[in-house]
Amino acid sequence: MPILEVENVSLQFGGVKALDDVSYHLEKGEIFSLIGPNGAGKTSMLNCISGLYKPTAGSIRFNGKEILGMKPYKRTSLGIARAFQNIALFEHMSVLDNLKLGRHVKMKAGIFTGGLYWGGAEKEEVVHRQSVEEVIEFLEMQEIRHTPVGTLPYGLKKRVEVGRALALEPELILLDEPMAGMNSAEKEDMARFILDMHELNGITVFLIEHDMGVIMDLSDKIAVLDFGKRIGFGTPEEIQKNPEVIKAYLGEQEVTT
Numbered sequence: 507m508p509i510l511e512v513e514n515v516s517l518q519f520g521g522v523k524a525l526d527d528v529s530y531h532l533e534k535g536e537i538f539s540l541i542g543p544n545g546a547g548k549t550s551m552l553n554c555i556s557g558l559y560k561p562t563a564g565s566i567r568f569n570g571k572e573i574l575g576m577k578p579y580k581r582t583s584l585g586i587a588r589a590f591q592n593i594a595l596f597e598h599m600s601v602l603d604n605l606k607l608g609r610h611v612k613m614k615a616g617i618f619t620g621g622l623y624w625g626g627a628e629k630e631e632v633v634h635r636q637s638v639e640e641v642i643e644f645l646e647m648q649e650i651r652h653t654p655v656g657t658l659p660y661g662l663k664k665r666v667e668v669g670r671a672l673a674l675e676p677e678l679i680l681l682d683e684p685m686a687g688m689n690s691a692e693k694e695d696m697a698r699f700i701l702d703m704h705e706l707n708g709i710t711v712f713l714i715e716h717d718m719g720v721i722m723d724l725s726d727k728i729a730v731l732d733f734g735k736r737i738g739f740g741t742p743e744e745i746q747k748n749p750e751v752i753k754a755y756l757g758e759q760e761v762t763t
């Protein structure tokens with residue numbers, strides 16, 4: 507069974523069809539990329555999956571279960587975590603505290619009940635802390651653990667944003683342009699982290715990215731949107747040969763590695 511099935515999803519804003527009857531699926535453990543020219547509907551699609559937008563029609567299933575009626579936090583607790591394109595971090599707080607806060611949906615004791623059940627909350631805090639430490643090590647952020655996020659350069663902020671999603675120990679991670687605005691060394695680091703989270707931890711990766719080289723190198727499967735419609739779905743080789751995809755990208759950038 508695919509981990510994520512998107513079936514006939516449409517989304518309308520007034521007269522604009524942001525998504526028009528779009529279907530594709532992700533197999534467990536693969537790196538999947540959603541691409542398309544500006545305004546094609548990529549972020550809208552991600553918002554439908556994470557629960558910020560409600561499609562006008564269609565179905566989205568996670569491990570066979572319909573998630574469309576669920577609130578975003580419920581989807582997170584099922585195992586879907588998202589790193590935002592526009593970083594959603596607390597700038598005055600340290601890297602460590604941002605990651606810890608990101609995990610609060612995982613804590614049974616919760617922010618309010620924590621005070622009443624100290625025993626349980628303390629034990630939970632230890633597990634909690636371990637997962638956060640693992641993410642810090644995995645993303646090579648030891649040196650910036652106590653640094654306020656607001657003082658970090660953009661590339662590192664992006665890394666913390668990805669870390670916040672990873673700290674939720676997701677089965678499926680949604681990465682919205684994790685390399686936008688990065689220099690080539692930072693991009694290489696991020697590409698390595700994405701490959702590692704998939705190879706070492708078996709996480710399924712859903713990627714939106716504009717860098718075609720990165721997309722073609724990393725992806726097992728690609729879906730292409732243009733004006734809200736799916737115009738391609740397949741392996742990088744199939745996508746590069748797809749005439750509709752080539753046409754949609756003419757004048758933007760070539761679909762080559």
Ligand SMILES: Nc1ncnc2c1ncn2[C@@H]1O[C@H](COP(=O)(O)OP(=O)(O)OP(=O)(O)O)[C@@H](O)[C@H]1O
Nearest residue numbers: 519522523524542543544545546547548549550551
């Ligand atoms: N909240 C909204 N209200 C009205 N229209 C919207 C809203 N969100 C998206 N749209 C419209 O839906 C279409 C798809 O936008 P979307 O941001 O999903 O594209 P995108 O592929 O992510 O673009 P980009 O690569 O530029 O980020 C656009 O025409 C956009 O103006």
